[in-house]
């Protein structure tokens with residue numbers, strides 16, 4: 001239990017101070033909701049995609065594969081917060097959605113190449129409510145009543161970013177593993193998952209199915225007015241400091257993973273690619289009274305993801321669904337949200353207004369140094385064009401996860417994490433001079449919450465200060481949510497993401 005605000009407030013903060021706090025919060029929250037509120041008249045409820053979890057991108061990762069550095073692995077996760085104990089209908093990809101991973105390799109923000117994933121679920125026995133009628137011991141086990149398979153199609157795009165033809169079918173009837181039900185139903189889960197790793201023509205590897213959610217974050221504190229538990233005493237509404245809590249611990253998600261030889265992804269002119277993942281639905285859905293649903297019409301993109309956390313904390317409510325439906329090549333319309341970020345305003349007000357009052361928690365300075373909240377060309381570079389000398393793709397502003405494929409783990413000690421350099425990757429990635437991680441692509445263990453908190457607060461750390469002249473304000477460069485790693489460890493080889501939590505074992 002947390003003590004109430006009243007019990008932790010310092011006695012020196014009287015009614016006047018409370019009034020100041022209330023006014024400050026009102027100001028920041030009012031100002032923060034400004035740009036979107038004009039469009040919010042009929043969209044005051046939660047944004048559309050939160051009502052459509054099976055088409056909801058949760059995270060996107062892309063990195064040079066540590067065990068095969070001539071390939072790139074891209075991981076697109078969908079379906080947030082899957083509770084492992086979820087029968088009788090367990091989670092699956094949506095047969096009526098189009099999932100896609102797209103690559104821009106010439107810097108114009110438009111895709112040149114894409115991999116489409118379409119799923120198909122069978123019901124082997126409609127006369128039982130059970131997901132399985134006995135132990136599932138192989139992917140073809142007749143005990144598994146709801147097997148899902150998928151196809152992969154490679155699409156080439158023309159100069160206008162439109163598909164050039166129907167694409168090449170790389171594989172059909174590719175198996176997914178079942179969800180991790182429990183010791184009676186899925187007694188040897190890892191062998192089921194391993195059997196679902198499939199090699200396609202051209203040396204491409206794919207996997208699609210349930211996994212542990214690799215994202216780690218103190219969601220409960222961050223969305224309680226941007227609370228960071230280790231920094232609680234320095235918040236405008238102070239609480240005692242405590243360690244961070246991974247709110248996604250024990251939850252699963254669904255991963256689409258594809259490993260592709262790098263020479264199939266890059267263009268002649270640059271080793272750097274920009275990646276984003278999407279989900280689309282057909283324009284019309286007809287609900288028939290006999291229990292069937294039919295979908296018609298062209299595909300409409302309903303979700304997209306490039307850099308992490310953008311639609312969560314950079315795009316305001318009034319534009320979130322619009323951002324999801326837009327293409328990265330159109331992102332100049334959203335540039336003001338990136339270069340005048342609400343997160344930086346909040347950091348100033350919530351952690352920068354009052355002098356330090358609480359006990360020191362290994363946190364050196366108390367209040368943050370004042371953060372620039374407009375004209376943030378550093379954020380434009382990191383999030384919209386790429387960083388010169390690291391992963392710049394061009395001048396077109398587009399929210400893509402940019403990966404310089406020439407920077408490889410283990411090669412000449414350039415980055416940790418490869419076979420020649422067994423040291424683990426650094427969770428702060430580029431901020432700590434480990435150039436193989438975010439924002440140069442994104443690995444599973446990259447602590448994008450702490451990285452972004454520091455980047456938005458201009459606390460770039462000594463390496464980027466020396467290398468690029470970026471500001472290194474202190475203690476802004478110490479910010480974090482107190483959750484430094486995932487609840488379970490990742491594999492060093494494809495498909496990397498950890499085994500999903502089993503329904504039976506959930507605490």
Ligand SMILES: [Ca+2]
Nearest residue numbers: 104106110111
């Ligand atoms: Ca392009």
Ligand SMILES: [Ca+2]
Nearest residue numbers: 212213214487
């Ligand atoms: Ca996890």
Ligand SMILES: [Ca+2]
Nearest residue numbers: 447449450483
């Ligand atoms: Ca963290």
